[in-house]
Amino acid sequence: MPSTILPSFPRAQQAQIIRANQRDLYHVSSLKEQTEAVLRSWLGTRWLTQWDKEIELLVKLGYYGLTTGRAIQTLGEEYTDIWQHSSLAERVPSYRARAALILLPTLPSYVLARWGSVLVNLEPRIATILRALPTVFEISSEINLAIFYLRGTYYDVAKRLLGVRHLSSLPENPHTRPPSYSLLGILLAIRLLYRLISFVRSTAKPSSEKSKDKLPITSSQTTETYIDDRPVSSFLGPVDPEGEPAKPAEEDERTILDVASISSATRARRNCTLCLEERTDSCATECGHLFCWSCIVGWGREKAECPLCRQSLNLTRLLPIHNL
Structure with missing residues (x-):
């Protein structure tokens, strides 16, 4: 009896993933601008300025909730013919994984932007951690992006944590060589190394220099x-x-x-x-x-x-x- 070979889909190429992400960012930005234009005409600029962070959050939740949340392609993924695939379960990401893919990139940044100034007034240890969180998020994102440019997997941190990759519905062409983004990964790695060296130097400053940096600003130094x-x-x-x-x-x-x-x-x-x-x-x-x-x-x-x-x-x- 002849063996049956099930069809398999190749992994998405770096160029497809990058173009899909750029397309999604464009559509989210366009949707946000149109929403703001409607709300500005209804409620005024003052109201819009007060609730701009909530509007941005709702636009992102709405866009990714109607696509990723329903286990269908985003407009960017549809544009490049790629699909999300759980490498852990070897299937479409579960409902919880899809919810995490939507909330992890949006909710923490919104909380820090909206209530960060209030939260830093808590205990000193908590305040120190909260002040460091934006920098931690930025550095972790850059590290993940450098790895993606070098290895071609997991464009953002949330997908790496959840093991969600992309498959392509387009067959591979053995006669063409996909573009390489390794140089971008190397440049990002050099930038991260420079930031690390600068941080080590700043922490190794003598106490006299640190005390000079912390001197209170006099009235002559203000720009009032x-x-x-x-x-x-x-x-x-x-x-x-x-x-x-x-x-x-x-x-x-x-x-x-x-x-x-x-x-x-x-x-x-x-x-x-x-x-x-x-x-x-x-x-x-x-x-x-x-x-x-x-x-x-x-x-x-x-x-x-x-x-x-x-x-x-x-x-x-x-x-x-x-x-x-």
């Missing part, structure tokens, strides 16, 4: 802007743009204008382009554009550029305006 020997921050006080609701212009105590007596046509031209409400605590950027203090500070913490003209934005250079 002053008006009549008073720092600008003292004019407006502490700001929590994500927690403070927009207040009516009539309640603005930091203006010399009698807002209630201004005509409605003039007040319509006083709107902040970020929150779409009448400006309060007005301030000007170096490029001359006017915004609410809390709006532009919230924006500047995420993007160091003017939302109107895209010139560089330095939050220490904002000037309070009391008569506009």
Whole structure:
């Protein structure tokens, strides 16, 4: 009786995996931009700035949940004709493995970005660990990427931990030689070695040099802007743009204008382009554009550029305006 040979699929080539990942990043970025455009038109830029991290998380969960979560190809994998395959179970990744593939690359980074500043105020040991986590994630990702360029397996850390590889539905062509990315792996390894040497040198500094690095910053070293020997921050006080609701212009105590007596046509031209409400605590950027203090500070913490003209934005250079 003749033996039956079951068909087998070759492993995906490096070029296929890289192109698939680039395609997925493009589609996620495009989906995020379209979602932000819709929400901005409905709810305004102020709301969007406050919840941008949650929107990014939901977009990624939605994209990968509807593809990887359902055990079907992502748009990038469909573009290059590759499939995810568990090398441990020799089958399609299990439901738990697929859930881990979705959550591991997205959830930790979101938690650190959203609540990292709050978590570091805990016990000193926990705070030290939390501060080091972004660097650990970055280095581990670079190490994994260097190994991928050298050996061609497991493009990201989550797939390496879970043993999820890619198979190709395209037959191998014995007459062509796939491109090699070993040089990129070597360059990444050199970069990691340089970072290691720099870290060892910094930890081996004499105690006198370390104490110099930790000296408190004097007033002459700060980049705070002053008006009549008073720092600008003292004019407006502490700001929590994500927690403070927009207040009516009539309640603005930091203006010399009698807002209630201004005509409605003039007040319509006083709107902040970020929150779409009448400006309060007005301030000007170096490029001359006017915004609410809390709006532009919230924006500047995420993007160091003017939302109107895209010139560089330095939050220490904002000037309070009391008569506009």
